[in-house]
Amino acid sequence: MGDIVVLVKPALNPDMVRSKPDGTVDIDAIPLKLDDIDANALFEAQKLKQVLGGKIAAILVLTWGPADKRAKDLRMVAQEALARGADEAHIVADDSIIPGDPVTTASAVIATIKKAGLNPDIILVAEASIDQTTGQIAGRIAGKLGLPFISFARKLEVKDGKIVAERDLEEHIEVLEAPLPAVVSVTQEINEPRPPTLIQIRRAAKKPQNYYKVADLEGVATPVKQGLEYKILTVSRKQTIIEGDTLEEIAEKLISLLEQEGVIKL
Amino acid sequence: MVKALVVGSSIPEIREALGAVASVEEKVVLAYGKAAEDGSLEQLGVKVYKLKSTHPDHIVAAVEKIFNELKPEIIIGWITKNNRAALSYFAGKHDLPMPTDVTSLKIQADGLVYTRGFLSERATAKEKVPFPAVVLINQKAFKPVETSGQSEVIEITPEGEIVKLLEVKEKALSGINLEEAEIIVGVGRGFKKKEDLELAFNLAELLGAQVGASRPIAADYKWLPEDAWIGISGKRVSPKLYIAIGISGAPQHMAGVMNSKIIVAINKDKTAPIFKQADYGVVADLYQFLPVLINKLKERKK
């Protein structure tokens, strides 16, 4: 019986962007959170577990540092993954691979699978993250391991050692079949994850969180991406709330403002 | 000498990616899917490999073959789902960097300097990666090449299939070109059921607008065809006027509308993030406000 591996990204929270006085991004000041679509991946893993058995192992690779300052955020993300159904968490936190790049992250995930003795039937990955949105980790891992890769899955079913999935493309949907083990990237539409219950949160505190350094692992690539500049995109919008005693008055004001702006013609 | 391999499934994609690497001396093209059936391939003026398949496994095998022969420094294409799937697999296999969603590109002797969105496009990142590198560019971010000439066309046989394709289901699309719309009414989860979108359609009709949507409305609930989906993973639009109704203003949605001239937000929650990203805000229940607004517009039209 194999394991279900779910990648969980401690991602910079784009709703809490912080800037420095010179307009560059203050990356170190932006808190980390469990990435949005990882919640879908974890929820899907719980469904698959009922068919596949085995355990759900969450793998987290810290890509934003400094590692010691991120320790609390990282523990919280791991804890949330455990509350959302993972049975154990494996965490790579090492300043030598921070800030991460996808080449490094994919190699660290594979190294962790080996080190932790996991034997995945399926590796679930979110289609994209909220901070980098490169949507490439799943494909990379499949490519490095030479495993079947199904991307953008909107529906998954496992039967008789095979996986059948609906792959969501721009203009159509493909129904695909692959042997296990396989790597699957999931979309936000695959399910509607429920927030963890109080009992799940309490149980999570007792589940194992294993930490690794790069020195504990084999074959972790060194980052090749060089960051040159990270700038906040400032949108200058008028931010005018239209006030009025009645909705009629507000509607009239809105219409005349839009006419003044020259964006509607009546 | 820098060499580039352009990968794409349509002629506009291929022409734009060729434009992004215009300064590169040697360029070859891998045209797959409907591009492989397109007669104008003959007029690209470069060496073209054509692959009559859209299966990512086949694309990977074809890229692999050309990569081994040509040893290109750059492998480049549009950010489409098949490109992302196939090229991430390929990049992983060879541990190559792969910047995606790239909006500008500088080709240097020892690598690529590029800019891309960061933090769900609340910010931009300027970064550098060494060669060889895979690059996925944003649609319409680069100037397509117009050049033409006789191409040398070589057909590649599809091979390397691991995942089996059982069936293809068509999606119902509206065919509306939101990118060209001057006014767009955007609908979000503030609408409680599909029938209620009638309010938005009535408003749109009065304004001569098209109707777009947030991701959950189009992709999850399927209340509108998916080509109405606006945002980082949907369409990027640039109307004169965008009216967001019952949309909270998530960064992934706003990434698709940031080039609008004027943004209006109608939302019942005065703390909704959209108000900070709008020019004009109306704090009201859409079910009360829209009928009033529609009536006023009708009166004015008389």
Ligand SMILES: Cc1cc2nc3c(=O)[nH]c(=O)nc-3n(C[C@H](O)[C@H](O)[C@H](O)COP(=O)(O)OP(=O)(O)OC[C@H]3O[C@@H](n4cnc5c(N)ncnc54)[C@H](O)[C@@H]3O)c2cc1C
């Ligand atoms: C990698 C990634 C990519 C994504 N890509 C996209 C994308 O391309 N496009 C996209 O849209 N989203 C995208 N999302 C999803 C995005 O994060 C949000 O979940 C989504 O945009 C929310 O849609 P919404 O605003 O319609 O719904 P909600 O966030 O639920 O907002 C509904 C709003 O309606 C208001 N409301 C409720 N009732 C009423 C009423 N009666 N009258 C007036 N207002 C009311 C509420 O106050 C609320 O603000 C992506 C997410 C991820 C992680």
